[in-house]
Amino acid sequence: MTPPAIRLFNTMTMQKELLQPAIPGEVGVYVCGPTVYSYIHIGNARTFTSFDVVVRYLRHRGLKVRYVRNFTDVDDKIIKAAAETGEAPVELAARYVEIFREDTRALHLLEPDFSPRVSDHLPEIIAIIQKLVDKGHAYASQGDVYFSVSSDADYAKLSKRNLDELCVGERVQPGEQKREPLDFALWKAAKPGEPAWESPWGPGRPGWHIECSAMSAKYLGETFDIHGGALDLIFPHHENEIAQSESANGVTFARYWMHCGFLDLEGAKMSKSLGNVVRLRDALTKVDPEALRFFFLATHYRHPLSFSDKALADAETRMEYFYETLRKVDERISGKDFGKGPLHGDPQRFFTEFESAMDDDFNTAGGLGALSGLFGMMNELTDKPPVKDKALVGRTLQALREDVRRVSGVLGLFEDAPDAWLLRRRERAVRERGIDVAEVERLLGERTAARAAKDFAAADRVRGELKQKGVEIMDTPAGTTWKVAPLQG
RNA sequence: GGCGCCAUAGCCAAGUGGUAAGGCAAAGGUCUGCAAAACCUUCAUUCCCCGGUUCGAAUCCGGGUGGCGCCUCCA
Numbered sequence: 378m379t380p381p382a383i384r385l386f387n388t389m390t391m392q393k394e395l396l397q398p399a400i401p402g403e404v405g406v407y408v409c410g411p412t413v414y415s416y417i418h419i420g421n422a423r424t425f426t427s428f429d430v431v432v433r434y435l436r437h438r439g440l441k442v443r444y445v446r447n448f449t450d451v452d453d454k455i456i457k458a459a460a461e462t463g464e465a466p467v468e469l470a471a472r473y474v475e476i477f478r479e480d481t482r483a484l485h486l487l488e489p490d491f492s493p494r495v496s497d498h499l500p501e502i503i504a505i506i507q508k509l510v511d512k513g514h515a516y517a518s519q520g521d522v523y524f525s526v527s528s529d530a531d532y533a534k535l536s537k538r539n540l541d542e543l544c545v546g547e548r549v550q551p552g553e554q555k556r557e558p559l560d561f562a563l564w565k566a567a568k569p570g571e572p573a574w575e576s577p578w579g580p581g582r583p584g585w586h587i588e589c590s591a592m593s594a595k596y597l598g599e600t601f602d603i604h605g606g607a608l609d610l611i612f613p614h615h616e617n618e619i620a621q622s623e624s625a626n627g628v629t630f631a632r633y634w635m636h637c638g639f640l641d642l643e644g645a646k647m648s649k650s651l652g653n654v655v656r657l658r659d660a661l662t663k664v665d666p667e668a669l670r671f672f673f674l675a676t677h678y679r680h681p682l683s684f685s686d687k688a689l690a691d692a693e694t695r696m697e698y699f700y701e702t703l704r705k706v707d708e709r710i711s712g713k714d715f716g717k718g719p720l721h722g723d724p725q726r727f728f729t730e731f732e733s734a735m736d737d738d739f740n741t742a743g744g745l746g747a748l749s750g751l752f753g754m755m756n757e758l759t760d761k762p763p764v765k766d767k768a769l770v771g772r773t774l775q776a777l778r779e780d781v782r783r784v785s786g787v788l789g790l791f792e793d794a795p796d797a798w799l800l801r802r803r804e805r806a807v808r809e810r811g812i813d814v815a816e817v818e819r820l821l822g823e824r825t826a827a828r829a830a831k832d833f834a835a836a837d838r839v840r841g842e843l844k845q846k847g848v849e850i851m852d853t854p855a856g857t858t859w860k861v862a863p864l865q866g
Numbered sequence: 867g868g869c870g871c872c873a874u875a876g877c878c879a880a881g882u883g884g885u886a887a888g889g890c891a892a893a894g895g896u897c898u899g900c901a902a903a904a905c906c907u908u909c910a911u912u913c914c915c916c917g918g919u920u921c922g923a924a925u926c927c928g929g930g931u932g933g934c935g936c937c938u939c940c941a
Contacts, residue, residue, distance in 0.1 A: 391870090409941080417941085424941045454939075538869055538937070585939090607941035612869085614940095638871085639935070648940080675889080676879065681872075681934070688878065691890050698889095701903070730887095734880080743880050746888035753905085760904050761896090833899055840901070851902045860902090 381438035385603075386679060386738050388611060388634035389535055393738055398602050399632060403441045405601035406432055407593045407631070409610055410492070412449040413473035414458040417480055419669075419684060420640040420647055422657040424607045426670055427637045427678040427739075429486045430788060431605070434735050437787045445596045446489040447589060448474050450496050451582050456571055466572050467496060480657045483666050485789040493592040495583060499574045501591040502583045505625050506563045506576075514624040518554035520566025520579045526559040529620045535634060536612035561617055563587045586617040590630075594622065604631030611636060640682045655684065663809075665802055667790055668693040674741040674788055694863060696790075697802065702752050704795035705759050706778055715771035721764055724773050727751035728780040741788065748784065751777055799860075806861035810847050817848055821857055824850075 383396040398404045408428045411417055417425075425446075432444045450470035459466040474494070495502070506522055509515035514528045526532050526540075533540060540559070562584035567573030573580035593601060599622065606615060615634065622630040641647060647654050660669060672692035676682045727750045734743030755777050757763065762770045785791045793801075807814060824839035843850060849862040 411941085412939095421941045533869095536869070536936080541868095608871090609936065609940055612936065613938090637941070639941075641934085644933085646935085679871090680879090683878090685878095687890090691878070695889065698903090705904085734887095740880075743887075746880060749888050756904055757906095761906090828899085831899080837900065849902060852898080852900095853903090858902095862902095 381440070381736065383435070383438060383736050384738055385633060385635060388636050394633065396602075396633065398440065399600060402439075403443070404435050404603060405597035406435070406442055406444045406603045406605065407589070407597055407601060408444075408446045408489075408604075409589060409606040409614065410446040410448050411473075411477055412452050412454055413470045413477060414452065414455040415473065416656045416658055417477060418647065419655045419657050419660050420607070422480075422484060422660075422669070423640045423673045423682060424637045425481060425486055426484060426673045426789075428605045428635075430674065430678075430741060431603070431635070431739055432487060432489075433787050433789065434739060437783070438736075443491075443597060444487070444489040445491045445493065445593065447592050448477070448492060448494045449585070449588060450474065450494045451572060451588075452495075452585060470494075470496070476658075480661075483661055484657065484670060485666060485792060487789075491596045493596065495588045495592075498588065498592050498595065499583070501595050502587055503564075503574075503576050505591045505594070505621065506583075506587060508625045509563065509621065512624065514620075515563055516556065517564075517578045518556075520581060521554050521562055522564035522578050523555050523560040524563050524617070524620060524624075525556065526561070526620065527557060529624050532559075532620050533612075533616055535619055536616050538612065538616075561586065561613065563621070586614055587621055589614075589618050590621040590625070593618075593631075594626070599626040599630075600628050601631060603633045603635060605635040605637070607637045608639060636679070638677075638679050638681050640684055643683050643685045664689045665693060665696060665798075665805070667793070667798070668696045670789055671696055671745075674790070675745055677738075677740060677742050679738075690863070693802070697799070699748075699752060699791060700793075700795045700798045702755050702759075703778075703781065703791060704799065706755050706774055707795060709759055710771055710774050710778060713771060715768045715775065718768065718772060720776055721758070721766075721769050721773040722754070724751075724754060724776050724780070727754070727777075728783065731780075731784060735787065744784075744788075751780060751784075755781075803860055810861060812846060812848060812861065817843065817846070817859060821850065821859065825857060828852075 381396075384393045385396055386392070387394050396404075406428070408425070411421060428446075432442050435442045448470075450467065455466050455470050459469040462469060464472075478488075506515060509524065510517065510522065513525075515522055515524050564576060564578055564581050564587075565584055566579055566581045571582070573582060593604070604615065604618075619630050639646075642653055642655070645651070645653065664672075668689065669692070672688055673682070675692065727747050730747035730750070731744045734740040734747060737743070755774060758770050758774050758777075764770060781791055806812075820839050820843055824836045827833075827835035827839065840850060843859070844862070847862050848859050850857055850859045
């Protein structure tokens with residue numbers, strides 16, 4: 378099998394490059410996970426969804442992926458949050474790890490192969506700090522240990538920053554024991570009451586950045602293929618990881634750097650100070666998880682994405698179309714044998730087109746475009762078959778449905794049973810709009826009776842009444858069904 | 867100030883040298899007792915502006931204009 382020609386944008390070189398894993402056929406992926414001191418927000422969700430698809434697609438292309446996403450469970454923010462709730466920091470962190478798992482499961486995110494936590498990797502962290510001290514890249518100072526940025530000749534190569542410019546900003550805080558402003562903490566001496574571990578420099582805890590250097594090396598090796606995160610991690614987080622790892626190990630750290638763009642709230646930045654942070658958990662009470670995924674994937678991962686009710690509503694409308702189609706198709710083909718033989722038209726072309734888009738830097742938006750053709754063909758074959766041969770149509774439908782399954786595996790979309798998804802969506806809409814289902818059923822019964830009596834005026838009156846309540850009805854050969862009408866505007 | 871990104875129809879959004887995907891919305895049609903859904907058709911001679919390179923540019927280069935991000939914790 379020839380290796381897949383996947384190209385990806387590497388932040389280090391600022392270019393799209395052909396993915397050539399260090400070990401052919403195997404890919405190590407490290408994604409910076411959450412600092413578990415709170416609920417994750419929809420921006421986090423976008424980033425993790427993007428990398429979820431990256432991993433799924435690499436696997437789809439036959440690569441053996443080792444996927445690592447850490448939990449930072451030792452951190453200043455956690456200590457602060459714990460002080461507020463009265464919990465022990467480790468307990469609070471563990472609680473939010475579970476919450477993170479629940480939230481991401483709802484979004485259909487894959488569980489990584491490894492989800493290492495800082496608190497389980499103190500020996501590895503201390504070892505790499507010691508290595509840096511021994512090599513002269515770090516120095517201890519009153520219980521703290523700092524990385525010496527001036528000891529690293531190519532510091533800032535990822536963010537392409539000018540060191541002189543960086544030095545201009547005043548960075549030495551009173552009370553810090555740094556030699557130079559840019560130096561950053563690898564180890565922080567414990568203050569009374571803070572969680573602390575024993576170390577050669579006294580009791581303390583790891584600084585931010587070092588855990589990723591230590592844990593990525595443990596699970597993926599000193600050199601690995603893809604390191605991902607959102608844009609804001611480029612500096613200082615990823616820059617510092619590179620400095621630590623490459624200074625300690627003397628080899629290239631990550632070979633490809635992928636960074637996801639930001640999600641904003643209709644142009645406004647989501648920030649805690651503005652109080653406009655939208656939690657994933659809260660968003661999922663208003664929008665279907667798959668619709669949210671669709672919304673994320675409809676824009677390229679490196680581009681900015683604007684979160685709005687309108688955009689979410691569009692995504693749901695689209696998901697409904699997809700699931701309505703799948704329901705019809707499943708009804709038509711499930712459990713049937715259409716024999717072997719040729720297919721109608723060229724149904725494979727859509728999936729090929731999908732893969733081409735995905736090969737080009739995981740262009741999910743382009744890939745979704747190909748799906749339009751695929752779903753269009755399924756609807757055409759189901760509702761208005763251009764050929765009479767039922768077996769031919771059935772076989773083609775089966776082939777298309779199989780491609781949808783393959784797309785599901787990659788995008789994490791259409792994973793539910795169509796009926797279940799459609800019903801769930803209706804139930805949520807019913808709740809939101811305060812629709813009385815029993816009354817809807819009663820009116821539907823009245824209308825069915827009126828129609829049977831050919832009293833169409835009465836039937837239309839009932840339709841109008843339901844429409845007022847936000848209910849749209851559909852007459853099908855199997856009887857009348859209904860759904861909640863889309864909101865206008 | 868430094869580093870970097872973005873600008874495509876009413877809206878969302880692909881496309882990075884070969885003559886503008888896809889979606890939402892809208893309009894017409896087929897189907898329907900009427901609808902809904904589905905399907906078909908229409909909907910950017912043009913890609914923020916001005917120059918340049920080229921046989922050819924939304925795509926490359928230069929200069930503007932307008933948004934945005936990072937440079938401090940941040941996905």
